[in-house]
Amino acid sequence: MNQYKLSIIAAVYNLEEYLPRCLDSLVNQTLQEIEILCVDDGSTDSAPQIIEDYQKKYPDKIKVFHKENGGEFTTRNYGLERASGEYVTFVDTDDYVEPNWAEKLYQFAKEKNADMAVCGFERIDLNTNQVVATNMTQFGNVVKEINPEAGFLLEINPAPWNKIYRREKIKDLKFLPFRGFNDAMFLASCFTKMEKIAFVPDVLYHYYLRYDSQIHNVNQQDVENLKKYLLEVKSLYQKTNQYESMKNILDTFAFLHLGTSVMYRVSYDKTVNMKQMLKETIKYLDEHFGTWRKSPFLRLGYSLKKGFKNVALWGVTLLYKWGRPMVYIRVYRFLVDRLKIDIKF
Numbered sequence: 293m294n295q296y297k298l299s300i301i302a303a304v305y306n307l308e309e310y311l312p313r314c315l316d317s318l319v320n321q322t323l324q325e326i327e328i329l330c331v332d333d334g335s336t337d338s339a340p341q342i343i344e345d346y347q348k349k350y351p352d353k354i355k356v357f358h359k360e361n362g363g364e365f366t367t368r369n370y371g372l373e374r375a376s377g378e379y380v381t382f383v384d385t386d387d388y389v390e391p392n393w394a395e396k397l398y399q400f401a402k403e404k405n406a407d408m409a410v411c412g413f414e415r416i417d418l419n420t421n422q423v424v425a426t427n428m429t430q431f432g433n434v435v436k437e438i439n440p441e442a443g444f445l446l447e448i449n450p451a452p453w454n455k456i457y458r459r460e461k462i463k464d465l466k467f468l469p470f471r472g473f474n475d476a477m478f479l480a481s482c483f484t485k486m487e488k489i490a491f492v493p494d495v496l497y498h499y500y501l502r503y504d505s506q507i508h509n510v511n512q513q514d515v516e517n518l519k520k521y522l523l524e525v526k527s528l529y530q531k532t533n534q535y536e537s538m539k540n541i542l543d544t545f546a547f548l549h550l551g552t553s554v555m556y557r558v559s560y561d562k563t564v565n566m567k568q569m570l571k572e573t574i575k576y577l578d579e580h581f582g583t584w585r586k587s588p589f590l591r592l593g594y595s596l597k598k599g600f601k602n603v604a605l606w607g608v609t610l611l612y613k614w615g616r617p618m619v620y621i622r623v624y625r626f627l628v629d630r631l632k633i634d635i636k637f
Contacts, residue, residue, distance in 0.1 A: 301371030334361030407486035450476035543581035
């Protein structure tokens with residue numbers, strides 16, 4: 293039997309100002325049988341000393357590791373290789389969690405024999421401390437099975453920090469070696485290993501939006517990397533004999549992340565010819581993830597049942613099919629930049 297019910301991997305890189313708040317929220321979890329793996333990725337501020345101090349104060353909970361700087365994906369992989377809990381999770385150290393975050397996720401996952409449990413979270417503007425959105429609360433307390441008709445998989449946010457994973461299922465998976473979008477690739481890979489996902493609607497994780505974060509600085513090389521690694525995920529589905537049955541899910545997943553989210557982000561790079569990039573993106577999707585055009589999860593009937601966000605995505609899909617994706621980019625940017633409406637596809 294595992295000594296720990298949950299391994300928490302805290303990727304540490306600088307952020308000395310916010311680190312104590314995060315660590316305080318972790319060491320005060322109501323779930324007692326936890327290990328907190330603080331993996332320092334070559335920090336240049338006082339963060340290494342902070343985690344050492346916490347380790348001395350909480351030697352039964354905190355384990356400290358120092359490594360050369362290699363990027364967030366290396367830090368998470370390093371922690372995953374050393375985790376020993378029945379379940380495993382990740383936190384960003386400028387965020388914090390509710391005291392019952394671990395307990396609620398773990399207990400519900402165990403009760404439902406789920407391979408993953410997902411909780412609600414808040415997105416908070418770091419500068420104003422204002423909550424700009426609440427996400428992943430829509431399902432209620434429920435457990436859902438992964439199958440080819442499981443459109444709910446496309447509604448799960450890609451970040452690993454509001455989820456716990458059965459470690460035995462994901463221990464051989466890796467966060468891929470590129471910046472910005474390996475969360476989404478990791479989540480899509482998890483779907484090949486799992487059978488059931490449990491949802492806890494409570495807002496248990498508080499995520500801070502930092503506008504200097506890498507997700508807000510996307511360039512052309514990032515797009516090319518994403519295209520490359522989407523094909524690696526597709527290869528995993530093929531190797532596990534799941535692509536033919538799950539291609540509607542994966543192809544739609546590729547369109548949503550590459551076509552909507554990433555194209556919007558890269559549009560802020562003034563060196564990029566967006567019309568050419570959008571043209572190349574459509575060609576890439578048609579060649580490698582071709583069922584996106586007929587996806588049952590992007591039809592009007594399905595979208596109307598799901599609500600406004602899905603109807604908006606149906607509209608985006610139409611613009612792509614009509615060869616007018618630039619209209620989507622302009623509208624999205626107007627809503628976000630001019631009207632200050634927080635939108636997260």
